[in-house]
Amino acid sequence: MVPDNPIRSEREFQDILRRLELALDASQIGVWEHDLDRNVISWDAQMHRLYRTGRSSGPVATAVWADAIHPDDRLRAEGEFDAAVAERGQYNSEFRIIWPNGEIRYIRSRAHFYVSDEGRPSFIGAEWDVTADVLLNDEAARQRSVAEARALALEESNARIEYAAEHDYLTGLPNRRLFDSRLAELAEMPDVATLAVLHLDLDQFKQINDSHGHTAGDAVLRAAALRIEAAIPETAMAARIGGDEFVIVLVNFGGMAALNRMAKDVQRRLKKKVRFGQELLQSGASIGISWSANRGEANLLAESDIALYQAKASGRDRIEFFSQQLKDDLMSKRRLAEELTLALESGDIVPFYQLQFDARTREIVGIEALARWKHPERGILAPGTFLKVADEYNLSAELDATILRRVLADRRSWERHGAKVPHIAVNISGQRLYDPLLVDDLVALKIAPNSIVFELIETIFLDDCDDELLQRVDRIKQMGIEIEIDDFGSGHASLIGLVRLRPTRLKIDRQLVDEIDTSEEQRRVVKSIVEIAKALDVGVIAEGVETEAHAAVLADLGCETLQGFALSHPASAAEVSGVFARLAAKAARGRL
Numbered sequence: 001m002v003p004d005n006p007i008r009s010e011r012e013f014q015d016i017l018r019r020l021e022l023a024l025d026a027s028q029i030g031v032w033e034h035d036l037d038r039n040v041i042s043w044d045a046q047m048h049r050l051y052r053t054g055r056s057s058g059p060v061a062t063a064v065w066a067d068a069i070h071p072d073d074r075l076r077a078e079g080e081f082d083a084a085v086a087e088r089g090q091y092n093s094e095f096r097i098i099w100p101n102g103e104i105r106y107i108r109s110r111a112h113f114y115v116s117d118e119g120r121p122s123f124i125g126a127e128w129d130v131t132a133d134v135l136l137n138d139e140a141a142r143q144r145s146v147a148e149a150r151a152l153a154l155e156e157s158n159a160r161i162e163y164a165a166e167h168d169y170l171t172g173l174p175n176r177r178l179f180d181s182r183l184a185e186l187a188e189m190p191d192v193a194t195l196a197v198l199h200l201d202l203d204q205f206k207q208i209n210d211s212h213g214h215t216a217g218d219a220v221l222r223a224a225a226l227r228i229e230a231a232i233p234e235t236a237m238a239a240r241i242g243g244d245e246f247v248i249v250l251v252n253f254g255g256m257a258a259l260n261r262m263a264k265d266v267q268r269r270l271k272k273k274v275r276f277g278q279e280l281l282q283s284g285a286s287i288g289i290s291w292s293a294n295r296g297e298a299n300l301l302a303e304s305d306i307a308l309y310q311a312k313a314s315g316r317d318r319i320e321f322f323s324q325q326l327k328d329d330l331m332s333k334r335r336l337a338e339e340l341t342l343a344l345e346s347g348d349i350v351p352f353y354q355l356q357f358d359a360r361t362r363e364i365v366g367i368e369a370l371a372r373w374k375h376p377e378r379g380i381l382a383p384g385t386f387l388k389v390a391d392e393y394n395l396s397a398e399l400d401a402t403i404l405r406r407v408l409a410d411r412r413s414w415e416r417h418g419a420k421v422p423h424i425a426v427n428i429s430g431q432r433l434y435d436p437l438l439v440d441d442l443v444a445l446k447i448a449p450n451s452i453v454f455e456l457i458e459t460i461f462l463d464d465c466d467d468e469l470l471q472r473v474d475r476i477k478q479m480g481i482e483i484e485i486d487d488f489g490s491g492h493a494s495l496i497g498l499v500r501l502r503p504t505r506l507k508i509d510r511q512l513v514d515e516i517d518t519s520e521e522q523r524r525v526v527k528s529i530v531e532i533a534k535a536l537d538v539g540v541i542a543e544g545v546e547t548e549a550h551a552a553v554l555a556d557l558g559c560e561t562l563q564g565f566a567l568s569h570p571a572s573a574a575e576v577s578g579v580f581a582r583l584a585a586k587a588a589r590g591r592l
Contacts, residue, residue: 029128034062034111036085036121041065050107050129052099070096070104084123088113091123094130106134168240170218171225179239183249183301193252196259196291199304200228200266202244203284203316216276217244220283227269231262247301256291256321263287263319271317286311290322306330313392337393340373340386344395344402348374351406353424353576355568356541359555364583366453366541366561368425369407370570371399396429401441403427407452408445410573419580425453425484439475449480455507457486470500484541489529498536506533508559510544516557517549523557530558 030047034040041064045056051068053060069077073095084091091111096104111125166178174182186192202224209217221244228238228246238248248266253259266285273280288308290300303322309330311320320326343349349371356366373381390396404426414421432438433456454476473483482504489509498506508529516522526542533540542554545564554562571579 029126031126032111032124033114034123034125036123038120047127050105050127051097052101068097070098072096081123084111084113088121091125104131105129106131168225171222171240173225173229173246174237174239176239176241179237179241179247179249180301182237186249186251194254194291195300196250196253196289197300197304198248198250198259198263198266199288199290199301199308200246200248200270200285201287201308201312202246202270203286205244205283208281208283212276212279212281216279216281219276220274220281223274224270224283224285227272228266231266231269247304249300256289259289259291259321260319263289267317267319284317286316287319288322289319303327333389333392336386336389337395339375340390340393340395340399343373343375344398348376349399349402349406350374350573351403351410351426352570352572353410354563354570355576355579356422356425356561356563357567359542359551359559359562362567364422364579366422366425367576368455368563369403369427371403371427372570391429391431394431397432397435400426400428400432404445404452406573408447410576411451413573414577414580417577417581418584419577421451421580423451423453423482425455427486428454428456430457433472434469439472439479442476442479442481447479447481450482451480453482453484453504455484455486456501456503473501489525495532495536498532498538503538505539505541505561507541507543507563510564513542513544513550513554513564514546517547517553523553526554526559527557534558 028046028050030050031044032047033042035042039062040059041062042059043051043053043057048055048057051064053064066074066078077093077095080093081091090113091109094106094108097107098104106129107127108130109125109127111123114122114124116122166175166181167173168175183195183197186195202220205217205220208220221240224244224246225238225240228248232238232248232250233253235252236248236250238246240246250259250262253262267287270283270285273282275281286308288304288306288311290303290307292300292303306326307320307322310326311318314320340349351369352372354368354370355364356368357363358365371383371387373386375381387396387399390399407424407426411421411424435441477483483501485498485501485503485506487509488506489512506529508526512522512526512529514522516526530540539561540559541561541563542550542559543563545551545554545562545566547566550564551562551566
C-alpha cells in the first residue's frame with residue numbers, strides 16, 4: 001500500500017481550514033477556547049468583533065468576558081459555566097452583553113469539555129449574535145400578547161353586549177328576552193313539576209312620573225326591583241319586561257294559597273315609601289297570577305297578563321288569578337272592541353236624542369245626545385254595551401268626536417228645515433278632554449256659539465284638574481261651548497272643584513232621583529244640591545225622571561230642567577226632526 005502524498009495532504013488540510021474560516025466568517029460565529037488550568041481564554045477574530053474589543057486576535061482574561069455580560073445576566077451565565085466545568089460536560093448558555101457604546105446584544109454560547117494531548121482540560125466553543133432572532137421572537141411574543149389581550153377584550157365586550165342584551169339597563173334585572181328564554185327552558189326540564197308567573201304593574205307610577213319627573217320614576221323602579229328580588233326565593237327569577245311591568249317566575253312553589261301569600265308579601269313591600277330627595281314617593285302593585293302543572297300546554301306569561309288586566313280593571317292593589325272565564329271575557333271584549341272600531345269607521349255609531357224640559361212650563365229647553373250603535377246583527381245597542389270597552393281600548397276620544405260631528409250635521413239639517421233648536425249636550429270623556437289637539441279640532445268644526453254643551457262626567461275628578469286642563473276648559477268656554485257636570489252626586493265632585501271649573505249647569509245623578517218621591521233623605525240631599533248650585537249661580541238638571549211624581553217633587557225642590565222617560569225617550573234624528581216639525585206646525589196654527 002502506497003502512503004498518501006504528505007505535501008498534498010497538508011495542502012488539502014490547509015484548504016479545509018480556509019473553507020472553515022470562510023464559513024465561520026460568513027456565519028459570523030466566533031470560536032473560543034477556555035484553558036481551565038491557566039484560566040485564559042483564546043478568542044478568534046470573530047469573537048473580538050462580537051465583543052467589540054478593538055482587537056483581532058489573542059487571548060483575553062476571563063474578566064473581559066465577565067465584565068462584558070449584562071449585570072442582570074452575569075451570575076446566571078457564570079453559574080452555568082461553573083456547572084459545566086464541574087460536570088466536565090456540555091456548556092449551553094444565552095446572555096446579553098453590553099458593547100462599549102452601550103448597545104445591548106444577545107449572545108448564544110455553546111461548548112464541549114476537551115482534554116488536549118498534553119492533558120490540559122479546556123472548553124472549546126462557539127458564540128454567535130442572536131439579537132435579531134431574540135428581538136423577532138420578542139416582537140412575535142408581544143404581538144401574541146396584544147392579540148390575546150384583544151381577544152380577551154373582545155370576549156369581555158361580547159359578554160357585556162350579551163349581558164346588556166339580556167338585562168334591563170335601569171334595574172339590572174333580566175329583561176323580556178332573557179325571561180322568555182328562561183321560561184322556555186324551565187318548561188322543558190323534567191324535574192320542574194309546576195311553574196307560576198306573577199305579573200306586576202306598579203300602581204300610580206304615571207302620577208309619580210307626571211308629578212315628580214322621570215328621575216323620580218326611575219328611583220321608584222330601582223327600589224321596586226330590589227324589593228321584588230328580596231321577596232322571592234333563590235330558585236325564582238324576577239325580570240322587568242317594560243315600563244313599570246315586572247314578572248316573577250316561580251318553580252315548584254306549591255299551590256294557589258302559597259302564591260297568594262307570595263303576591264301579598266310583594267305588595268306589602270312595594271307599598272313602602274321611596275325617598276327621593278326631600279320627597280317620599282308611594283306606589284303599590286296590581287298582580288296577575290298564572291299557575292300550571294301542565295307546563296307544555298300553558299302560555300303562562302299571556303295568562304298572567306290576562307289576570308293582570310283584570311286586576312287593574314278592578315282597581316288598584318288587587319291580586320287576580322287567571323281562569324278560563326277571564327280569558328273568555330277578555331276575548332269577548334277584544335272582539336267587541338274590534339267591532340266597535342269598524343263601526344266607528346263605517347258610520348254605525350250614531351246619536352240618539354233625549355229632550356230636556358223646563359220643570360215649570362214643560363217647554364223644550366235642551367237636548368242630550370246619547371251614543372247608539374246600529375249593530376248589523378244585534379240591532380240598536382245602548383251605551384252600556386260598549387262604553388266601558390271604548391274606555392279600556394282607548395276608543396273614547398274617537399267615539400266622542402264621531403258623535404259631535406254627527407250632532408252638528410243633524411243640527412244643521414234641522415235648522416235648514418226651519419226648526420228652532422236649543423243647545424245640544426254631548427258627552428266628552430277625560431281621554432278626549434286631555435287631548436292637546438282638542439281645541440284645534442273644535443275650531444275646525446266652526447261650532448256656533450251657545451249651540452253645543454259639553455257634559456263632563458263627575459269621575460274626571462274635579463279636585464285633580466291641573467292648570468293645563470283648566471286653561472283648555474276656559475278656551476272651550478270662550479268658543480261659546482257651555483260646560484255641564486254629569487252624574488253629580490255619585491261621589492267625586494266637590495265644592496272646590498265646582499268653583500274652579502265654573503260649569504253652567506250640573507246634572508243630578510239618577511240614583512238620587514229614583515226614590516225622591518218616597519225618601520225624605522233623598523229629598524234633603526237634592527234640596528242641598530239645588531241650594532249649593534244657586535249659591536254658585538249654576539243651573540240644575542235632574543235626569544232619570546221616570547214618573548210625574550218625580551217631576552212634581554223636583555220642580556218643588558227648585559230643579560230648573562227635567563230629563564227622563566216620563567217626559568221623553570231617546571229618539572233618532574229623524575224622530576226628533578218630526579217633533580220639531582209638529583212644534584212648528586202648532587206654532588203656526590197659534591199665529592193664525
